[in-house]
Amino acid sequence: MQSQDVAPRPAPSAADPVVDVEQAEAALVEHYPRLVRLAYLVLPSGLGRSRRVMTAHALAQRALPRNRTTTPVIPAQSTGRESDPGYALVRLAVVRTALEAGLPLRRRARPRRSQLPPLLPQVWGLKLFPRSGGADELALDQRLSALSGPGRAAYALRGLEKLPDGEVRQVLGAAGVGDVAAALREADSVPGQHALLDSPEFDPCSLQARPTDLMRRRQHTRAALVAGVALVVCGALLGLPGEGWGPDGAAAPPYARNPAAEAALDPGRLTRAAPAAWRSSDRTDFSVWPARGGLTDDGKLLRRALAVWARPGGTVRVSATPGTPTGGPAGPPRLLYAGTVDAARVVILHDGLRVVRYAEPEDGTAGAALDFARADGAGRAEATAVVLGRADGNVRYLTAPWVTEAAERDLTKPGAGAMELTLTDGVTSPLASPAQRSGACTSWNVLELTDGKDRRLMTDLGELVPARLTAGRPGSAAEASGAEALRTWAPFGCSLGAVRGQGVRSVNAWAFAEQPLPDGSGRGSWVCTRAETWRGEGARVLAQFHTPGGRYGAVAAKAESVPACGARDPQVLAGVLWKSATGDWYLLAAGGRDTESVRATGGIEASSNGNVLTARAEQGAQAELSGTLKDGGMLTGLG
Known part of the structure; x- marks a missing residue:
């Protein structure tokens, strides 16, 4: 599909809000990761992942205005950005320059700054690119790469910024898109997997590093000369007695x-x-x-x-x-x-x-x-194993001296049993590591350890100390090795990939509600998973929904650094748009057993007594959830 040209930006109106440079800078600093992710999604994949990452950071960093200016775009309607013209201004600059960067260079036309490789930031000798996601993320990236720049921008503004189409039209128009309607039609051609846009696959702030062309770098004789001089100096130092x-x-x-x-x-x-x-x-x-x-x-x-x-x-x-x-x-x-x-x-x-x-x-x-x-504050449950090494997709552990048995278990198959691992002086035989796997997730292998009285499940999340898995209501969670806990975890094991490399200490899964499906096909289950970190902050919470016959659960809502679904505040409320076999759309929402009523407002108006809510909805509708607890307290939707 051919790229659509970016038209000249519209002239500001005297009625538009005026933004100081300081206000725009504050918005840029506060929401920098989101703005860089937005730029990364709009940029064409033909740039290559490494240059795309650097260009996204460069565009976000150049989004500040030179002085007081106006913004014709209404602010994003989301917590932390509502009624913030500073954020609207820098977001508009990011979208506009990302669209310009995707335009082809013309022979007689002077290239725009955004069309050239960024001078800064630069990392010499390394290629930086986001972590690999699963098959769904790869498929979405391929679909987006087939769209024009305005089409990708429309999809990102809908999915990442949660803007309705009317506001998307305003942003694209202000960014200079000539045919906004065509951009929206392109975005409609991609399935609405908007939750995938929060995946590490599209996060240019969480990166992996690989070397550049090593053979070419070896040919630089100047580097060889420097190395030779360093070798002579080192040899002289080695000859010094005691030094x-x-x-x-x-x-x-x-x-x-x-x-x-x-x-x-x-x-x-x-x-x-x-x-x-x-x-x-x-x-x-x-x-x-x-x-x-x-x-x-x-x-x-x-x-x-x-x-x-x-x-x-x-x-x-x-x-x-x-x-x-x-x-x-x-x-x-x-x-x-x-x-x-x-x-x-x-x-x-x-x-x-x-x-x-x-x-x-x-x-x-x-x-x-x-x-x-x-590993500060680790007790018997956490100080159970340490990663010794990884090779060929496998991992070996050194276990605590009180561990008597070790086994490998697939978390997604609770009835399959565990495969025994040998223990030699506390070292396990190798087992498959989910942290090193790429592509679609079809299994999640965990380490099962027995110390004579307790059985624990530990999972490799790409770090030295594996994370402990538990199940149950926050504050009274137990080891996830029991039959009921294994069944609770089964549809949600693959969601552990979302917290790889985050310093996670433990992850708890709590089945907080069940809900009858409106088409009579069974009951859906709601599970909240909360990943606690060793540093005591940055906990990640996912509310997930699982329907009968489905192998995996779907993420309905997510949040970070919130007390929800934890020992301090075990309450949680989440909702999801669900499509029945007949093609009808519904809003399904649920809270824990202490929830007395649930209400939806905004794009969907509905309420119910009890901890679950079912309401007819239109595809793509958005709603704000709130609930009342039995003790009179108020509850807001997660995310």
Whole structure:
């Protein structure tokens, strides 16, 4: 489909709201991730994912006006942006420049700034691109790539900004789109999977990194000359008695001598728990794990691990979960493991706040990796396992000394049973990791651990410490290993992919309501999943709806950093537009058992006594939900 030209922007009216630069800047800073995502969705996929990411950031950062200006577009009708002309102004600038960036260059026409590769931001030597989503996200991206720029803009404004068509027309018209009606018709041709626009697939602020053309970079003789000079200097340092940093492997050279820091980096001062300390200790956490592995006496390896922790060199791949400091240890840390895992030497350390993993190849230190994860406040339930290594889509764990059995279970198949894993000195045999899988989600393998009295499920979310899975009403949730809990989790296991890499400590699933379907085809179930983080903030809440015969649940609402569906506030209210087999559309909404009534306003006007609501609706209709609790309290819809 050919791109539609962007017409000149309409002249502002004297009645339009005036926006100060400071007001626009505040809106840009507050809503920067949303604006960059909007630009990314409007930009053509032909740019390539890496350039598309950089261009989206550049367009958002250039959206500020040079001085006081007017905006002819009404503000977005959403919490945090309502009645904010500053946000409307920068959003309009982002849409306009993203549309311009998609226009083809013409031979005799002077290119616009947005059509050229951005000078800033730039990242040399790396390609940055969003995390891969599932098959649904890939299919949506392909459908959007077939639209013109205005068509993509119309779809994004509907789905991401939740604007009705009248406001979409105003935004596109103000952005200079000549044929707004055609853009809306294009957007109509793509199925309304608007919830997918919040996926990490379309998030240019949550990125993965890969190197650029390494062969071409190797041909630069100047870099080779610099490396040669550095090698000569390093050789001279190695020849100095008692000095130099060669034994530290991939670590950077120390800047100055610091007796306290050197004591923390002395492998001879590493603390080690007695092999049976956990049996008599009042605490059952990482502090009582004994040191295991075949290389616990390899002083050179331990020294390298500690040195890289304190000052990782430029070639070391460093990762950390959100909210985890990456500085060196304040004192001698505790050694949990040192051994060989899948052709790599691995060291696991713990300093009371963090679990740290150092890994290097067996044949050298090139390509060393350093990973950090918060683990403060971990008890027996959370200090159950640590990731030792990942290879070929599989993961190996080091389990707590009190773990007696380990097994692999598919969370999406509750009746399939568990497959036993071998335990060798606390190390599991490899099991398939859902965190490394790409493409459509058809299964979600979890680790099942038994410690003699409890059975727990832990899931790999791409971090060092796996997340604990629980089920039940917030405040009284239990391990998710029971038959009923497994059935509750089954349709929603794949939704765990939405919280990968977020520093998640535990995820609870609570079946808060059941609702008869209006066509008599059975009962739908409502489940709220809440992912708590190690840092104590940024919890992610999903309300999901599952119908009979469907294998997976559908996300009806989501929110972040809210108390809903948690121990502090177990209440939740959510709704979804549902299409019956006969093609009729309904609004289905539900709250927990403490909800006395539910009401819908806005695009749908309806109310009901009790905790569920069913009302006829039109496709694409939007409504605001509210509820009354039995104790007289008020409840608003999630999201």
